[in-house]
């Protein structure tokens with residue numbers, strides 16, 4: 001019985017400490033927390049952006065922006081977009097069209 005009460009009290013205490021800590025963190029290191037999150041978001045966006053941009057318009061070989069790209073999987077398994085004038089180079093490399 002005493003054990004039950006004390007463990008409940010301990011849980012409550014832990015909970016209170018956790019809440020207190022979280023609150024304290026938010027208040028004191030708020031700028032840090034948000035900038036970290038933003039940094040992560042930005043990093044992720046930066047990681048995704050080149051590929052999506054590339055998919056949208058840019059040739060992986062000549063970096064020209066073209067309306068229509070043909071997509072191939074290269075030796076590393078990554079997708080590259082190739083403009084019509086560079087298509088021959090992709091075919092020369094025996095890349096798999098997607």
Ligand SMILES: [Zn+2]
Pocket residue numbers: 059060061062063064082083084085086
């Ligand atoms: Zn090209």
